[in-house]
Amino acid sequence: MTTTVPETNGVPLPHVAPATRPDRGGTGPRRGRRALTAGAPRWQIYLPLGLYLLFTLVPFYWMLLFALRPSGSTSLVPWPATTAHFSKVWNDLGFAVFFKNSLLIGVATLVMTTVVALLGGYALARFDFRAKRAFLLALLCSQFIPGALMLVPLFQIFSELRMIDSLWSVIVAETVFQLPLSIILISGFIKNVPVSLEEAAWVDGCGRIRAFCAVVLPLLRPGLIAVGSFAFVHSWNHFLFSLMFLSTQEKYTIPVGLSYTIGSGESVELGTLAAGGVVAAVPVVIVFAFIQKWLVTGFSAGAVKG
Amino acid sequence: MATAVAKPPRPPRRRPSGAARRTPYVLIAPAVLLMLGFIAYPMLSVLYYSLQDYNVTKPWRNGFAGLGNFRRILFDDPLFWQSLLFSLKWVVAEVGLQLALGLALALIVNQTFVGRGLSRALVFSPWAVSGVLTTTIWMLLYNPATGISRYLADAGIGEYGTSVLSDPDTVFPAAVLAELWRGVPFFAILILADLQSIPNELYEAASVDGAGRFRRFFHITLPHLRDAIVLSTLLRAVWEFNNVDLLYTLTGGGPAGSTTTLPLYVANTGIDGHDFGYASALTTVAFVILLFCSIVYLRLSKFGSDRT
Numbered sequence: 237m238t239t240t241v242p243e244t245n246g247v248p249l250p251h252v253a254p255a256t257r258p259d260r261g262g263t264g265p266r267r268g269r270r271a272l273t274a275g276a277p278r279w280q281i282y283l284p285l286g287l288y289l290l291f292t293l294v295p296f297y298w299m300l301l302f303a304l305r306p307s308g309s310t311s312l313v314p315w316p317a318t319t320a321h322f323s324k325v326w327n328d329l330g331f332a333v334f335f336k337n338s339l340l341i342g343v344a345t346l347v348m349t350t351v352v353a354l355l356g357g358y359a360l361a362r363f364d365f366r367a368k369r370a371f372l373l374a375l376l377c378s379q380f381i382p383g384a385l386m387l388v389p390l391f392q393i394f395s396e397l398r399m400i401d402s403l404w405s406v407i408v409a410e411t412v413f414q415l416p417l418s419i420i421l422i423s424g425f426i427k428n429v430p431v432s433l434e435e436a437a438w439v440d441g442c443g444r445i446r447a448f449c450a451v452v453l454p455l456l457r458p459g460l461i462a463v464g465s466f467a468f469v470h471s472w473n474h475f476l477f478s479l480m481f482l483s484t485q486e487k488y489t490i491p492v493g494l495s496y497t498i499g500s501g502e503s504v505e506l507g508t509l510a511a512g513g514v515v516a517a518v519p520v521v522i523v524f525a526f527i528q529k530w531l532v533t534g535f536s537a538g539a540v541k542g
Numbered sequence: 543m544a545t546a547v548a549k550p551p552r553p554p555r556r557r558p559s560g561a562a563r564r565t566p567y568v569l570i571a572p573a574v575l576l577m578l579g580f581i582a583y584p585m586l587s588v589l590y591y592s593l594q595d596y597n598v599t600k601p602w603r604n605g606f607a608g609l610g611n612f613r614r615i616l617f618d619d620p621l622f623w624q625s626l627l628f629s630l631k632w633v634v635a636e637v638g639l640q641l642a643l644g645l646a647l648a649l650i651v652n653q654t655f656v657g658r659g660l661s662r663a664l665v666f667s668p669w670a671v672s673g674v675l676t677t678t679i680w681m682l683l684y685n686p687a688t689g690i691s692r693y694l695a696d697a698g699i700g701e702y703g704t705s706v707l708s709d710p711d712t713v714f715p716a717a718v719l720a721e722l723w724r725g726v727p728f729f730a731i732l733i734l735a736d737l738q739s740i741p742n743e744l745y746e747a748a749s750v751d752g753a754g755r756f757r758r759f760f761h762i763t764l765p766h767l768r769d770a771i772v773l774s775t776l777l778r779a780v781w782e783f784n785n786v787d788l789l790y791t792l793t794g795g796g797p798a799g800s801t802t803t804l805p806l807y808v809a810n811t812g813i814d815g816h817d818f819g820y821a822s823a824l825t826t827v828a829f830v831i832l833l834f835c836s837i838v839y840l841r842l843s844k845f846g847s848d849r850t
Contacts (some may be wrong), residue, residue: 389587389591476786498681
């Protein structure tokens with residue numbers, strides 16, 4: 237088995253697992269596994285799991301608590317709840333604008349990454365060509381390039397292109413750093429679609445493009461959703477590029493706005509800061525809830541096999 | 543990485559025509575152009591500027607500097623060594639702890655138990671949280687007046703007014719803990735995916751032969767996970783090295799520069815300090831260090847070699 241890739245910037249990746257592996261996640265207990273783990277007493281599962289859940293959930297709860305309870309309250313239950321903090325970040329601190337910018341950047345990155353990666357991934361999956369090995373190697377090596385170290389030269393390039401303080405600088409930079417992984421992923425998904433399906437469509441008189449759209453694309457949907465969600469979550473979360481490339485306040489993204497709110501110290505109430513955090517978290521939580529079932533099982537099916 | 547690109551030979555099909563031979567190149571063209579323009583070109587420009595004095599605020603000094611920048615880095619820049627050392631400390635602590643906890647978590651949620659689906663979703667959830675949001679959340683927790691420590695003090699544990707982020711002794715563990723919170727799910731997800739690819743028959747055979755849980759773990763599970771662990775730790779190490787947003791917002795590199803990582807130092811020098819030449823030389827040095835560490839690590843871990 238050859239192994240490739242997981243991840244850039246924190247996205248766990250596909251895993252190299254046999255594509256045929258059944259989903260153990262939701263299909264209920266399986267006899268064999270249960271017999272094997274019968275050796276582990278229940279408390280050895282529930283105790284560490286409970287502790288870990290506490291570690292995971294208390295911070296989320298803390299943010300919600302601060303965002304919902306009135307200022308000055310020290311209650312540990314956010315009741316009676318107030319929306320004052322939310323209206324303050326959204327209207328007074330400009331989070332409505334930041335939200336819109338982040339959304340624009342996220343969607344544009346999602347679209348560009350998916351389209352370009354679809355083209356490249358199809359070439360890798362369906363063609364043998366001379367530069368293929370070199371292209372793959374370049375994709376893999378670029379996984380090891382820290383984006384933070386590219387800030388200075390990228391800043392120069394975008395200055396020369398007069399793109400500093402334009403959302404496009406961030407969109408292009410995000411797309412470029414998302415691409416290598418997305419291409420490798422998508423080519424893995426396309427490889428899982430039998431060529432014979434496409435060939436049957438060619439026989440029926442479809443051109444390559446029509447055959448692709450009619451036969452392959454529908455089957456790629458889960459994979460494309462996953463790749464697109466990654467691209468979106470990443471650019472939504474990414475901080476450095478927007479911090480460095482965008483300079484006027486109307487261009488700020490949510491993480492940049494949040495970081496200035498953090499930096500303003502005593503002048504901003506903690507409840508307001510927490511509400512800003514909730515605003516930043518909502519889209520990501522929605523996307524996560526949507527894709528989490530693919531993270532482990534579906535993604536291992538998209539296995540990147542060289 | 544050469545093993546990663548090996549692919550099984552495909553049965554030869556009819557010879558493609560000229561146009562068909564061009565098709566794959568047309569398809570990869572957008573990706574290649576973007577990567578050439580915004581990854582390859584910047585890297586070359588970094589190399590070029592690393593040999594120059596280039597500072598927009600001091601244009602009279604701009605020009606070829608030879609190895610002057612590198613000499614300054616190696617012999618005359620305590621901040622470089624301090625930030626490099628901190629970066630290494632950060633990467634080792636984070637990757638080590640995340641791997642250990644991630645492995646344990648993956649083993650637990652791979653068991654069969656009531657509530658497994660929900661537990662998985664919940665423990666994996668910080669995966670999608672950004673560095674800045676992590677900072678927001680943990681600043682609320684660490685706040686000396688209204689954070690966790692106040693409620694602990696109410697309950698008789700610790701003292702009032704404990705400020706972990708402004709004390710040089712506690713700022714590092716505090717930052718490590720915050721980053722762990724969102725970093726562990728990455729390893730847990732990857733390892734869980736790989737755990738599920740271990741054929742059950744192996745465990746059954748081992749059980750029949752009388753191997754206990756620990757022997758099964760060390761002789762089946764761990765060897766099987768090796769390549770995935772090596773690769774994910776390496777990628778994670780690069781990522782943690784690269785990880786500026788959490789530290790930048792949580793500690794701002796302080797107190798007193800004690801949590802400034804190398805990329806943060808580079809960004810400050812190049813963009814805030816306008817010293818592109820010197821920042822480029824720092825970038826080059828950081829690249830060389832990363833490359834060297836990656837190669838050594840892959841060699842030492844015998845990545846991709848056949849296991850028995």
